[in-house]
Amino acid sequence: MNRVFAALAVLLIGVSVGAGLVATGGPQEGRVERQDAQRMEDLDRITRWLRCPNQDALPQMLEDTAFCPDARGDLNVTDPATGQTYDYRRLTSDRAEICVQLYAKSASHKFRFRTNVDATGRACNSVTRNVAHEPRG
Secondary structure, rough: HHHHHHHHHHHHHHHHHHHHHHHOHHHHHHHHHHHHHHHHHHHHHHHHHHOOOOOOOOOOOOOOOOOOOOHHHOOOOOOOOOOOOOOOEEEEOOEEEEEEEEOOOOHHHHHHHOOOOOOOOEEEEEOOEEEEEEOOO
């Protein structure tokens, strides 16, 4: 009788652990969520860098090391997992959009970052360079 209870207890523990891994995605999903968090941190840092006030225009591409070099620091413009440069579109000399792709499966994970994550997991920031206007007179 004790063996039956012990076997049932082991089975129950195994089912509980398995259900927990299925519910959370396990270690692989945790790794993907950490990479997504890094992508979002990169997105925010790139956005701040692109708002550099000492420049005449936004850069043509993110790899432009001459753009606001004092604020660049150790800025990461590439996806930590794929090595691909983040998606940057210069719309005008004063406006651009920077996007990253998130890969975690959990919708709550994606949407905890912000509301600008679309249904496919693409997160974008719009950037408008602050332009000082001459007073009219």
